[in-house]
Amino acid sequence: MKQIKQIAGKALAGLFLIYVVVVCLGPLIWVFFQAFKTNKEILISAFALPKAFRLDGFRVALETAPILLYFRNSVVISVVNTGITVVAVSMAAYMTARFQFRGKRFFTLMLSSSLLIPVSSLLMPIYLLLTKMGMIDTMRGLILIYAALGLPTSLFILQSTFQGIPRELEEAAYIDGAGVFYTFFTIILPIAKPGVATAATLHFITSWNEFMFALVMTKSASVRTLPLALNYFTSQFSFNYTAMFAAIVLSILPSILVFICLQEQITASMVSGSLKG
């Protein structure tokens, strides 16, 4: 009886995994194949394989939109702002996770509220602000906005990470006379590496794909980001789906690479047994 149950459980789990793989990998494979089809093939037989592997889509994509330049900008902006968010938020999250202080609940609620503000209401005030600060059409401007956009989600993730770390570790450090800074940066953060990497990954992906602020706050090609390039291929009365999907492929690949790398970091830190409960 127990064996049957176990086998059934394993089969169910297996089925579930297959479902996940199909549903999640399907879209990626589909996008990938579209990049090699002609417009006609894409529109007439959406799920057929390409008749031939033409690279025209990639050529046209690179010619039509300044993809490489936007790509560079995206890398700089995403990396820098992710760094800022993660440092700023992990410091604050450590405080809220570990210590009691007046206004703590207010602080977290206030930051969470930023999770809820609709982007369309933010556009104009932020535009005015950046203008005043001379940051319109600069990478600094976008970096600042994106860093702030990451506050709430990263705060939640890091706060629960810190709460999950046993207190004994740092208490020992404090008894030895170590300061808060030292303890935080040398003891707590390394242990919280998986959470930090998770927050960083998610925030990286969010800022990599952000569109509306990038559109409104920038105007020069030298500061614009990759999501803006995808619109080059569909205007109201003309379209080039082949090139658009080629551009999408070019923009997805780096995200996936970053994701894999950061996830490997998490895994490595777990496996090496750096975590002692």
Added chain:
Amino acid sequence: MRIKKHILFVFLLPCLLLFALIYLLPIGVVAVTSFTSWKIGTDIRFCGVDNYLQAVKDPNVGVALLHTLFWVVLQATVHVALGVTLALILSRRRRGWRAIRTISMIPNIIPASALAIIFLRVFDANGLINSLLQAVTGKPVQIQWYFQVKTAMIPVTLSWLIYSGLITILVLAAIMGVSSELSDSAKIDGARGLQIDFLVILPIIRNTIGTAVIIAATSMLKEFELIFLTTNGGPGNKTLNMPLYLYKTSLIENNYGYGNAMGVMLIVLGVGIVFAVNKLFRMDESVY
């Protein structure tokens, strides 16, 4: 634990600065202007709670709120459950678990515009779903899933409900953080796989699950692109939600005052959700 004021201040400062710069001002503008009559090309003029009264009477607000809440609840339950289930399975670290973890995240990496195109094709009259149904039933099926009154909610909801990769990696990281010694000792006590999952691991990572619920639920207070790019809220208003209605009000009707009143309603709703989840999962308390 208590902490010295100046150290606390230094640790909170970067966050506070970012918040003050990018959010405080807009929140102020949104809140204040929600009590004004403000349309593009006209002067701003104070009008008390008129916008809120209008919202109460506006049938679209009612419908949009209802849909938004429906999706919040689904996302907080089914979506999170899917993600946690996958995380628990992957935490056994059977062969290929890393690959599947990465794969589960892919839909979150693909730009929404691409995902929307894919879903439109899959649920098209000649799309994948109808072909499958045709093969099973043997009869020609031509349901326009996205655009029929009775079916429109299904593909729209599925386009985010089934993609819980984000929840999975959050929860998986937390599970891996739970020391293996803990579950080892549980094993010695005679607990088996599922029992360990439900009785030992899940309670310990309840903070993370609470976080996951908050992130999933509140994402529905912002979900906009996947509706905008597929049904645009239609047919009629059958898939309209608050963020989309807000977008239409501010950027298509250019009625900023009214749009911002909806913004305030969304923020209040969201704070309520965060508060409730916090209480429910007792997230203020440390685990150890």
Added chain:
Amino acid sequence: MKKRRLAVIAAALGTVMLAGCGQGSGSGGSAQATTQAAESAAASSAEEPAAKAEAKEGAGEVIQIDYPTFMCGTASVAGWFQERCQAFNEQYAGKYEIVVEEIPNTQDYVDKMKVLYSSDSLPDVVNTGGYNIIDMMQDKLVDLTPYVDEEWRSTMSDIGIAVNSRDGKLYGIPSTRQLVGYFYNKDLFAQAGIEAPAKTWDEFFEQCEALKQAGIVPMSMDTADSGWCTSLFLGAMTASNEAGEEFMNTLQPRDYNVPEFIDAVAKVQRLFQEYTTPDSIGGDYAAAANNFQNEITAMIANGPWMVQNFYDTTKCEEGFYEKVGTAMYPEGTMYNAAQTGWHVAAKTPEKIEAAIEMIKFMTSEESQKLYLEVTGNICDRNLTSDKVYPLVNEVIENAAVSTYNINDYQSLWYANVVDEVSVQYPLLAQGEMTPEEFAAALTAAAEKNEK
């Protein structure tokens, strides 16, 4: 002591933060330093063009004209603008320079202009490609009347001036005209035994039936993005008498409860239910165009800019253009209207002067002729050229003899009404709503625009 600790901490933090892909950045030591370096590099590279421009300005007093454009990417006018912009910058080198911001999508373009308007920072020159911003942004647009002399004025069409004027003031220089009939597939018509496009709507529906009987889907239709191809027919059906023509020339109508309109909605409902492809409900322009270009459907309503696609072999079979015929709508109706053109929102006299020069250049006879030849769009000036696509010339000839001349709904109606159309079409198509209810829904949307 404390300082050293901080340094250690920073380094440790760095490795956690950006250890990223192992070997790559891990070897660099403090990632915070990397971060800062990257940021300053980013900042300096961002400021580079500005700095260059300043240097130039100092030397030769070049006046820069800020102009965000939708004429880029796959837009039919992209090539034309690129060439003209270069030509202008060369001709006026050392004096004026157009600084282009590319915004490939007209919807995004208008969204951004609204934000810029509300924060009082519109660029020097604006051209929305026909989307009416005059009534919305009048107070920030320059009245061009004093800058346009008789000679220049005489090159513009009367309707072009009318569309760009409010209370006798000229807020835009007309540059394009909207001439739209419909295209049909001669081969498919022949297969169904149809000799010529219909003269009345009754005949039109007979032809649809004949095509259907011959196993051909008559119409390419769409509902997404305001259902362009569908709504063109809707407007043309409305304008089958004088009252309807007047309605289809009314700017921002408030009341759609008009017999001609309701009658037209009923006709469109019939088209949806009997004479189009199943993918038309929810479908976008691309799908509709594709159905026509691959000979799945026999008719599509669209403007002459589509003609260049008939030559594109990634979109249709070689030689497809030979099968295409042009027609005006039954009862002799055509979209024949002027569009809003080039606006100036510059603030200083020098900038305004520069902007005027640029617009003069863009609407010169040479530029307009090229526009007609290269893009297949119809220019405001009354020009002919033998280098134009033959099908485009046919459209122009049709327009010259049309009985009812109307403007298109995207230029006329409130933006939120246009948006409402696309969410109500599916209900109409499925019989979930009557034509009267459809009209009532549009009226309700229009009423939201009360100031």
